[in-house]
Amino acid sequence: MLRLHEYRYHRPTSLGEALALLEEHGPSAMPIAGGTDLMPNMKHRLFTPAHLVALKRIPELHGIDVGEREVRIGAAETLAAIARHPLLRDRLPSLATAAGLVAGPQLRNMGTLGGNVCLDTRCTYYNQTLFWRSALGFCLKKDGDVCHVTKVGKKCVAAHSADTPPVLITLGATLDLVSPRGERSVPVADFFVADGVRNTVREPDEIVVAVRIPVPPPTTHTAFQKLRQRGSIDFPLLNVALAVDLDEGDVVRDLRLVVSALGARPRVVAGLDKIAVGRRLDDDVVDAVARRAFDQCHPLTNITVDPEWRRAMVPVHVRRALLAARTPAPAAP
Amino acid sequence: MHAILTLIVNGDRRDVGIPEHYTLLEALRYGLGLTGSKQGCDKGDCGACTVLLDGEPVLSCLTPAWEAEGRAVTTVEGLAEPGRLNPLQEAFQVTGGAQCGFCTPGILMSAWALLQRNPAPTREEIRAALAGNLCRCTGYTKILDAVELAAEMLAAPTRARRGGEGGQAAAPAGAVRSPDPAVAAAAPGSGSGRDTAEGLAGEAAAPAVAGGEP
Ligand SMILES: Cc1cc2nc3c(=O)[nH]c(=O)nc-3n(C[C@H](O)[C@H](O)[C@H](O)COP(=O)(O)OP(=O)(O)OC[C@H]3O[C@@H](n4cnc5c(N)ncnc54)[C@H](O)[C@@H]3O)c2cc1C
Ligand code: FES
Ligand code: FES
Numbered sequence: 001m002l003r004l005h006e007y008r009y010h011r012p013t014s015l016g017e018a019l020a021l022l023e024e025h026g027p028s029a030m031p032i033a034g035g036t037d038l039m040p041n042m043k044h045r046l047f048t049p050a051h052l053v054a055l056k057r058i059p060e061l062h063g064i065d066v067g068e069r070e071v072r073i074g075a076a077e078t079l080a081a082i083a084r085h086p087l088l089r090d091r092l093p094s095l096a097t098a099a100g101l102v103a104g105p106q107l108r109n110m111g112t113l114g115g116n117v118c119l120d121t122r123c124t125y126y127n128q129t130l131f132w133r134s135a136l137g138f139c140l141k142k143d144g145d146v147c148h149v150t151k152v153g154k155k156c157v158a159a160h161s162a163d164t165p166p167v168l169i170t171l172g173a174t175l176d177l178v179s180p181r182g183e184r185s186v187p188v189a190d191f192f193v194a195d196g197v198r199n200t201v202r203e204p205d206e207i208v209v210a211v212r213i214p215v216p217p218p219t220t221h222t223a224f225q226k227l228r229q230r231g232s233i234d235f236p237l238l239n240v241a242l243a244v245d246l247d248e249g250d251v252v253r254d255l256r257l258v259v260s261a262l263g264a265r266p267r268v269v270a271g272l273d274k275i276a277v278g279r280r281l282d283d284d285v286v287d288a289v290a291r292r293a294f295d296q297c298h299p300l301t302n303i304t305v306d307p308e309w310r311r312a313m314v315p316v317h318v319r320r321a322l323l324a325a326r327t328p329a330p331a332a333p
Numbered sequence: 334m335h336a337i338l339t340l341i342v343n344g345d346r347r348d349v350g351i352p353e354h355y356t357l358l359e360a361l362r363y364g365l366g367l368t369g370s371k372q373g374c375d376k377g378d379c380g381a382c383t384v385l386l387d388g389e390p391v392l393s394c395l396t397p398a399w400e401a402e403g404r405a406v407t408t409v410e411g412l413a414e415p416g417r418l419n420p421l422q423e424a425f426q427v428t429g430g431a432q433c434g435f436c437t438p439g440i441l442m443s444a445w446a447l448l449q450r451n452p453a454p455t456r457e458e459i460r461a462a463l464a465g466n467l468c469r470c471t472g473y474t475k476i477l478d479a480v481e482l483a484a485e486m487l488a489a490p491t492r493a494r495r496g497g498e499g500g501q502a503a504a505p506a507g508a509v510r511s512p513d514p515a516v517a518a519a520a521p522g523s524g525s526g527r528d529t530a531e532g533l534a535g536e537a538a539a540p541a542v543a544g545g546e547p
Contacts (some may be wrong), residue, residue: 001372001375002375002376004354004355004356005354006334006352006353006354007353007354008334008353009353009354009397009399011399032397035395035396035397035400036377036392036395039356039376039377039394039395039396039397040376040377040395043375043376044376052397054397054399054400056400080389103377103465104380104464104465104466105390105443105461105462105464105465106380106383106390106391106392106443106465107377107392107395107465109389109390109391110391110392110395110396231464232464232465233378233464233465233467
């Protein structure tokens with residue numbers, strides 16, 4: 001049994017009301033959407049906000065609008081709604097696939113896209129009960145000043161562990177945020193920072209209202225791959241998203257590849273314009289891209305599996321993603 | 334801080350005075366005494382606390398109680414009618430789909446939601462629907478058998494009643510009480526639950542009342 005601390009639970013029915021609550025209660029308030037990340041974290045006393053501002057009843061955070069050029073998904077839409085949406089499966093198949101591979105069925109009925117984008121980073125030494133953490137001694141990310149992973153480092157290396165942001169980065173998606181101070185839009189690619197303590201540029205009183213995603217042209221092929229211990233429930237040990245634009249001769253016009261669940265920020269694999277763009281996507285190019293991804297990824301023991309194995313799986317999953325994108329299969333059932 | 338929360342649980346309107354930070358699971362178990370939903374891991378890993386919220390399976394251990402206000406909550410207590418098990422529960426008894434039983438309430442709710450939206454699921458669809466529920470005892474095979482059997486019983490209540498032609502003939506769908514020796518004797522393959530389930534797959538035979546041990 002894991003008891004929660006005492007808090008007030010506010011259920012605003014408009015965005016304005018929610019922002020007023022966040023402003024009124026300042027640092028003692030936190031937004032909550034599906035609660036599938038925040039509730040376990042509160043049970044572990046990683047957060048103890050005196051006020052929770054529930055987002056699910058706010059109409060502005062709902063709706064899946066699939067336009068010709070752009071898709072808008074309200075931040076409070078559930079992962080299940082995204083995974084089964086016929087138009088999303090058709091136009092943004094890698095996003096629907098990634099949403100459908102998050103956690104298990106009940107959690108996808110609860111968890112939202114906004115919560116997935118804002119998911120807290122994860123680490124073996126962090127996602128534990130207060131009792132567990134106090135026994136070992138607290139860590140950098142919460143209440144302590146040492147990193148139990150690197151032992152010496154002064155930077156938190158907890159892993160970004162969400163499945164949809166890597167896909168959103170490859171698709172060039174943008175987040176619409178609102179705070180009591182106003183609105184702004186941030187590309188998902190610029191939303192994350194390499195600091196495991198707080199790995200996004202979101203201010204504590206900012207609400208993600210919607211995710212906007214440009215609809216890729218028919219020549220762009222996308223794929224998503226996920227490594228985990230079991231076929232369900234588990235967080236990713238590694239995930240890979242890609243979007244590749246090919247001309248009629250299978251020559252690469254553009255290639256975006258993101259590898260994540262390793263460090264605090266999704267890694268955009270760099271230097272692909274030199275080894276892939278302008279070339280036919282043949283086996284040599286696939287191998288070269290997989291090798292490039294391997295060279296740039298250095299997993300740590302922030303998750304209790306062998307980091308060497310996780311690293312060795314990087315080129316395997318990059319290759320699978322590239323092959324899937326090269327021979328586009330019909331939409332998954 | 335305590336407050337009064339109004340829930341619609343298994344069709345009944347219930348007022349419950351609980352602390353504002355309670356989860357739905359705590360409201361059900363400690364506020365309303367509905368202890369069918371189990372507190373397993375209490376942090377989203379196991380599925381033992383699964384209930385239906387407006388017909389969709391959710392984890393009540395991670396649902397703030399007030400999120401359920403005014404919405405239909407279905408718990409395992411809502412499956413059986415007074416004095417009579419739901420065919421899905423019958424099927425678990427028949428195939429031996431429950432051993433220690435701790436995971437069973439959550440699995441029943443995930444399976445019930447599946448059967449409501451898809452009355453004839455494939456084995457793959459059953460696996461996918463139950464992929465958020467852990468069981469440490471059964472090895473899952475008998476659970477999958479049970480859901481398949483339940484789908485048959487719900488689809489063909491009259492056939493599924495055949496085994497009870499003696500004393501139980503008048504009983505409605507799946508109202509077979511398996512410890513009843515008369516019924517057990519009438520059922521084919523009354524040895525183990527597994528034989529029974531296979532027999533059924535073969536000829537949609539009768540219910541399959543597994544005789545002895547589940
Ligand atoms: C057993 C288990 C397995 C899981 N497996 C996976 C997995 O495989 N992959 C994966 O990606 N995730 C996984 N998760 C995590 C989680 O279920 C999902 O990431 C989910 O999408 C989180 O969304 P939520 O709405 O429940 O977030 P919440 O818990 O409500 O919120 C998470 C954080 O984001 C903030 N927040 C939420 N919405 C907004 C918003 N609109 N604006 C501003 N801030 C916001 C909250 O304040 C909180 O800090 C798992 C969780 C569990 C318990
Ligand atoms: S008790 Fe809720 S998932 Fe385990
Ligand atoms: S029957 Fe014991 S956990 Fe499933």
